[in-house]
Amino acid sequence: MLFSDFKFSHCIRAVTLLGGILISAVAQSHGRAATVSNDVRAIEFPDTADYQTLTVDLHTHSVFSDGHVWPKIRVEEALRDQLDALAITEHLEYQPHRADILHPDRNRAYDIAADAAKNSDLIVIRGSEITRDAPAGHINAVFIDDANKLIKVDKPPADTSDVLAYYSAAKEWPAQKAVEAAHAQNAFIFWNHPYWTRQAPDGIARMNKFHSANARNGVLHGIEIANGSTYSEEAFQLALDYNLTLVGVSDVHDLIDWDYKPHDGGHRPVTLVFAKAKTAAAIKEALFARRTVVWFRNLLIGREQHLQPLLAASLSASPLSYRATTYIAEVTLNNVSDADFNLRYTGDYTFMNNADRITVPAHGQIKLQIKPGKRSKKLTLPFVVENTLTAPGKHAEIEIEVAE
Ligand SMILES: [Zn+2]
Ligand SMILES: [Zn+2]
Incomplete structure (x- = not known):
């Protein structure tokens, strides 16, 4: 209430000070x-x-x-x-x-x-x-x-x-x-x-x-x-x-x-x-x-050859690391797009903190804890991107490569 009162009186003063100049500026910018x-x-x-x-x-x-x-x-x-x-x-x-x-x-x-x-x-x-x-x-x-x-x-x-x-x-x-x-x-x-x-x-x-x-x-x-x-x-x-x-x-x-x-x-x-x-x-x-x-x-619909470069530009992974004294791999997935990416993991490993369905929120990130069973310098994580369509009923598939 106070704030809007202040804005109102501030506005009146601006009009009074600028007088005719303000009016002609408004007239010119009409439209x-x-x-x-x-x-x-x-x-x-x-x-x-x-x-x-x-x-x-x-x-x-x-x-x-x-x-x-x-x-x-x-x-x-x-x-x-x-x-x-x-x-x-x-x-x-x-x-x-x-x-x-x-x-x-x-x-x-x-x-x-x-x-x-x-x-x-x-x-x-x-x-x-x-x-x-x-x-x-x-x-x-x-x-x-x-x-x-x-x-x-x-x-x-x-x-x-x-x-x-x-x-x-x-x-x-x-x-x-x-x-x-x-x-x-x-x-x-x-x-x-x-x-x-x-x-x-x-x-x-x-x-x-x-x-x-x-x-x-x-x-x-x-x-x-x-x-x-x-x-x-x-x-x-x-x-x-x-x-x-x-x-x-x-x-x-x-x-x-x-x-x-x-x-x-x-x-x-x-x-x-x-x-x-x-x-x-x-x-x-x-x-x-x-x-x-x-x-x-939340759907991205396109031909494979146009959707894949967009997914590659939208999603990225942090370097791979391992939790101390364990074989638990950690990686952060980043999303710089407006889409909430609904991923379904189709690989052989399992996760500590998720089942197979993962959402990487728009302009956000999630941390994955993966159980490869040993320390590998590189992991490949295959996903179906369920909020995409490359043909009716067919979702894009991606592989995210993560490395130390
Ligand atoms: Zn129309
Ligand atoms: Zn029409």
């Missing part, structure tokens, strides 16, 4: 997001031996489609989560706020977000959500040049506030034409929530001719396997079968804080992108090269 340091909610994974590990959310909404916030708030949230890149992907055809926001320029949300991010190192990516009924469903195109070229409404309804009539008119333009228009802009194109129960009532993602043909022709490049609070084993299998990039997104419409409670240990799903540099071009190159791992709840 810019403040840089916020909040390490508690930062999404943190280490760089791998060969690449920078960038945290990217490729699917978000604002009031310019069916979201409920101004685009600046998306930037503010991304800064708080310390994302490296954020895509703004409004539905082009579904415009439920039409009565209030007519939105003739479909690049507007991106432009506002890019301006809000100007004083930060957040990369804002121009995108759109091409929106159709099944089988095409919803398709994101990111790294586009002009969203207006991805929509064509030949006969708009007379009543501009009739949202469903507008969607019906807009979806008449074939989805194939829209994805080809995005492809002509060299966009990275991915299939959104292919298991969405409104379009797949059993919640099972299945390939269809539209998406298989576009994947085969190099027009469809990725697929969401995690979206919001959902994850799909079937979508993961489709990604492997059709050689598509694995994508995990928030698809946030409300507030990240409400949906994921980052102050309480939660996080939005993100795509970890293994890039040669922190630039838009490098992120795009890495997405086309399929160098991603999806971070969803």
